[in-house]
Amino acid sequence: MSESPPAKELPAGLLSDPAMITACRTRDFATIFRLVKIKAGIYPSMVARRCDLTPSRVGEVMSGRRKLVHIDVIERVADGLHIPGHMLGLARRAWESPARPQPTGQAAVSTAPDPDSERQPPSALPGAEVDGILALAAGASPSASTLQALRSSIEDYWRRDDEHGGEALRPAVVGQLRYVIELLKEGRPTALQNDLYAVAAELARLTGWTHFDARQYHQARTYFTEALRLAKPIDDHPFMANVLACMSLQATYQDKPGDALALVTAAQDQARAGQATTPRVLSMLAMREAFAQATLGNRAATHAAISQAHAYFGRIQPGDLDPAWVAYFDEPKLIADTGIAHGRLGETALAEPLIADALNREPHTNHRGRAFHTFWLARTQLQRGKIDQACHTATSALAPAASITSERVRGHLTEFYEQLAPHRQTPAAVVFEARLRETLPTAINEARHP
CATH class of the missing domain: 1.20.58 (Methane Monooxygenase Hydroxylase; Chain G, domain 1)
Known part of the structure; x- marks a missing residue:
């Protein structure tokens, strides 16, 4: 995939234009793309490159034949065109934050990976201002019981992530990751150091996973990359x-x-x-x-x-x-x-019985997995014209979906609700929407009506 050109800042006058503000608030990307073409000189082909879209998709959006509804695509548009996150109902974008002041002289520390030392742990992670405190806590030499406690914590984090989602766990996981990173900065016997690398790599992967489940893809990729770098010195293929x-x-x-x-x-x-x-x-x-x-x-x-x-x-x-x-x-x-x-692949006749069989075998404690698979089953049933059955299946997924914090689960729900649009007036769909309003009242507002 070719590298996108550097983002061209939108004129301040365009970002304060009432038409642009309204278009962003309603996520009217046809108007947004038209305004950036007229007032910023960013033509559709440039929009496609900057936002990692195909030119044909941009053209379909501008002509009104297609909408952009998935949050990851909307985030790419925000980042590619440098539209502040709040204008599109998104979290503050990474590029909106001012750069952290860097020390100079002898105190300067580089956060770039050292190509000459695979085993050098990262010098900073998000929130690195607490590293000094954690360094004090890491003064004691870790033992076998320390490593076992860390591994047990990781197992517990994954279990709770399955049951409730990982967003609430993230601060604790990142705190433990920083703690282990501090331990890695001290010289230790090879076997112990390797065990610490393995624990740090798994904590980094878990952090990346919590960002992925929240559809915070840039942050997820950062931590997944960190997990790879931590696993490489111990050749954990x-x-x-x-x-x-x-x-x-x-x-x-x-x-x-x-x-x-x-x-x-x-x-x-x-x-x-x-x-x-x-x-x-x-x-x-x-x-x-x-x-x-x-x-x-x-x-x-x-x-x-x-x-x-x-x-x-x-x-x-x-x-x-x-x-x-x-x-x-x-x-x-x-x-x-x-x-x-x-x-x-669209092979719904094959998909439906397989997903239904899996759901009958899955443990009920895995709320996120059950919600995912139930929405997938509902989608296949809807595509097969089984509207009543699809609505009944999707309704059964609302309780596990409401019990877990997962933007990916909400995304699957939104996609089903949008696909149900042509049948919205059928009795089964009316009942499903009523239950949806009771269980997840904000989900309907998040769904984009055709």
């Missing part, structure tokens, strides 16, 4: 494969299927480089490839990747030493993901 697979999944959500395929291919290369890679890990990676291929519309390649995922899963043995982070990829998850891959 399966873990690096997992991080790349997470980044591949994020790319599918960002409507970047080419990036998704490149990242999962790199993940599979990492897995093959590691002697400890297990069949369960390889099965998960093959399914992520199926997602990428399906998003690209490559039917034969998707089916081949699905077959490979099931073949690897069939090789799993009770004594396999799977990494803890892949334990979630059990048989119900394999079946659900198989259905979703077929659903992405």
Whole structure:
């Protein structure tokens, strides 16, 4: 993918123009694109490059034949055109924040990775002003029990993330990440240092995941990249494969299927480089490839990747030493993901029974997973013309969706609600909308009506 040109600042007069303010508030991108063309000289082809859109998509938006509704695309427009986040109902964008003053002279510290030292931990993370305090706390030498406590905390964070979402956990996770980073700055025996790298890498991945689930994609990519850098010195190839697979999944959500395929291919290369890679890990990676291929519309390649995922899963043995982070990829998850891959290809007759079967096997404690899969099932039923059944299925997902803080879950709900638009007056749809207003009253306001 070609690099976008540097963003051209919009004239202050345009950002204060009542027509621009109204267009941003209502997310009328046809008007926004027209105004930036007329008043800022940013033509549709330039809008496409800056916002990582295709020129045809920009043209369809300007002609009124298409709307931009997904939050990640809206964020790309805000960042590409430098429209302040509040104007589009977004959080403050990273480029709006003033640069942090950097010390000079002997006190200057570079935050760029040192190409000559793979083992150099990052000199700063977000909120680095507390590093001095944490350094004092890290004065005691960590023991085996310290490492076990950290690993137990990570396991607990992942469990709570599944049940409630990760946004509330993030401050604690980042605090532990900074703590371990401080420990890494001190010289320790190799075995202990390697264990600390592994813990730090997993904390960075978990932080990235919480940002991804909140659809804060730039921050997620930063932490995923940090996780890769922390895992590289200890040659943890399966873990690096997992991080790349997470980044591949994020790319599918960002409507970047080419990036998704490149990242999962790199993940599979990492897995093959590691002697400890297990069949369960390889099965998960093959399914992520199926997602990428399906998003690209490559039917034969998707089916081949699905077959490979099931073949690897069939090789799993009770004594396999799977990494803890892949334990979630059990048989119900394999079946659900198989259905979703077929659903992405539009093969709803294959997708529906698979996702329904997986839901019958899934634990009810995994609120986010159940909400995701239930909305996927509802979408496949709707696409098959089963309107009453689709509305009933989607209604059953409202309770788990309301119990978890996850913008990705809200995104799936919004997409279903928009796809229901042609049938909005049917009795089943009226009942679903009434329940939606009771359970998640803000979701309807977030949905963009056609």
